[in-house]
Amino acid sequence: MTTKQAHLIYFSPTHTSKQVAEAIVRGTGITNVVTTNLTLQPAQELVLDESSLAVIAVPVYGGHVAPLALDRLNSLRGNNTPAVLVVVYGNRAYEKSLMELDFWAVEHGFKVIAGGTFIGEHSFSSEKYPVSAGRPNQDDLDKAMDFGRKIATKVETAADAERLYAVDVRSIRRPRQPFFPLFRFLRKVIALRKSGTPIPRTPWIPDxxxxxxxxxxxxxxxxxxxxxxxxxxxxxxxxxxxxxxxxxxxxxxxxxxTPFVVLLSQCFERQKEPQILL
Structure with a gap:
């Protein structure tokens, strides 16, 4: 099966999802690339056909696809268009976000042929309290490129669009999560909420x-x-x-x-690895 172009689609306020998605597209070797950046504004109505490959990457906030990202994706439609779905999370957990993105994609006419979960520096990460600082690193991006190469092979070896099989993102391998750090995190979150400690609603400028x-x-x-x-x-x-x-x-x-960043930094020091599904 021949792919005429790749559509690179992302929502990426801190550029982590963007980096991963770009590396995947580079790995496919497709040179005709159309980029739709949904970070600052919605895209115009766009319908992609089945000769295109859509690579869609979004960040995870609180275990869900960023709601603003889902809202801006709604201007896009597929027509049995092969799609690669990627969620990027801050080393804690992506929970049901990949399934949420999959539900959106199927409802909007895409055929999900691959999925990936990658790690990016957590939005709350700071020099004092690092949370997956510097991710995606070069190793992550190399894995993203290799993922792209595998996607290209899958597409090229399919006789036609009908035989380019879809995947069930629920079967993607979950990253290993040690029990005790997770238990400690949950216990401290409950204690934090019971304490009535104020949680800042926005970033601010102290000086x-x-x-x-x-x-x-x-x-x-x-x-x-x-x-x-x-x-x-x-x-x-x-x-x-x-x-x-x-x-x-x-x-x-x-x-x-935020006091949550202290807990994230303390309880999720062990770095998770990207997982893919083809």
């Missing part, structure tokens, strides 16, 4: 003199929660806690110092 009002945080905010010229304020109703504003700030003026 306002550090903000130079360059507007980069507003430019990188996918939900429009920060307005250029009013960078000291964040609309809590719009903020999705992706921390793109924190990671893009050249002055390191903005922080998201």
């Amino acid at each position: 306002e003199s550090m903000c130079v009002h360059c507007g980069v945080c507003a430019e990188n905010c996918p939900s429009g929660a920060i307005i250029s010229g009013d960078e000291l304020n964040v609309n809590a109703d719009k903020c999705i806690k992706c921390c793109a504003c924190v990671k893009s700030c050249s002055q390191q003026a903005r922080v998201y110092d």
